[in-house]
Amino acid sequence: MSSQRVESKPPEERPPSTAEPQHQYRNYTEGKLLERVYNTYRLMHTHQTVDFVRKKCAQYGPCSQRRMSVMEVLALLDELVDESDPDVDFPNSFHAYQTAEGIRKAHPDKDWFHLVGLLHDLGKVLVLFGEPQWAVVGDTFPVGCKVQKSVVFGDSTFHDNPDSKDPRYSTEYGMYQPHCGLENVLMSWGHDEYMYRVMKFNGFALPKEAFYMVRFHSFYPWHAHGDYLHLCNEEDLRMLPWVRELNKFDLYTKQEELPDVQQLRSYYQGLIDKYCPGELCW
Numbered sequence: 001m002s003s004q005r006v007e008s009k010p011p012e013e014r015p016p017s018t019a020e021p022q023h024q025y026r027n028y029t030e031g032k033l034l035e036r037v038y039n040t041y042r043l044m045h046t047h048q049t050v051d052f053v054r055k056k057c058a059q060y061g062p063c064s065q066r067r068m069s070v071m072e073v074l075a076l077l078d079e080l081v082d083e084s085d086p087d088v089d090f091p092n093s094f095h096a097y098q099t100a101e102g103i104r105k106a107h108p109d110k111d112w113f114h115l116v117g118l119l120h121d122l123g124k125v126l127v128l129f130g131e132p133q134w135a136v137v138g139d140t141f142p143v144g145c146k147v148q149k150s151v152v153f154g155d156s157t158f159h160d161n162p163d164s165k166d167p168r169y170s171t172e173y174g175m176y177q178p179h180c181g182l183e184n185v186l187m188s189w190g191h192d193e194y195m196y197r198v199m200k201f202n203g204f205a206l207p208k209e210a211f212y213m214v215r216f217h218s219f220y221p222w223h224a225h226g227d228y229l230h231l232c233n234e235e236d237l238r239m240l241p242w243v244r245e246l247n248k249f250d251l252y253t254k255q256e257e258l259p260d261v262q263q264l265r266s267y268y269q270g271l272i273d274k275y276c277p278g279e280l281c282w
């Protein structure tokens, strides 16, 4: 499989064609799931350090955990409810189909993008490998430099993180060079970076935008709030509209009405057979 084909035309900035949000998403100040959400972020912001991320990259980078097809991993996600998500309290596989179908309606000619919708959260299988939720789910942020203001609960959750007292890591740039590019930044470990590595390792035949969207879709402080631009290069800015496009469907297709997965499976199996067939290394 050859990867890294380039889709040159970025998506236009426009609202999603699926139903407009009636509901306010990502509310971190109130709601029935708030305590669970806060607790997940408190643990994440205490334990995600430069050393921790390097250790996890070394552990999972070789993709030597298990051999499974995409559909097998998707089925495993039925056992998972994301504890960082204030909007959703149903199994994650439904979210995969909802996201993919939203993209399919808005971009009927881009079948590879439909597949990105289905794949984008498969890295959450890390929870089923025994990783705690704080090392898998939730928004990501760069480790190794000062935390910027839009990080969720950032004011109250980093005081026990050893890196916050380390002078190498607590300045604006920390261990990075200005505009070094996000590919050279160590992000907090989670399902984005893991799935990106699985896609690379197994040679998914998708355009480079697909790899990029998966890798940074949880980096809300950047793609939704415009923080950390001092670490970005031109390539990151070129990719930003794609990340935002995925985000529209990642966020606004979350509904309690669940898709008929049985009926959708054969279409998505066809895309899997085209772009990432068979048993893969996880």
Ligand SMILES: [Fe+2]
Binding pocket: 120, 121, 191, 217, 218
């Ligand atoms: Fe995600």
Ligand SMILES: [Fe+2]
Binding pocket: 095, 099, 120, 121, 250
């Ligand atoms: Fe998602």
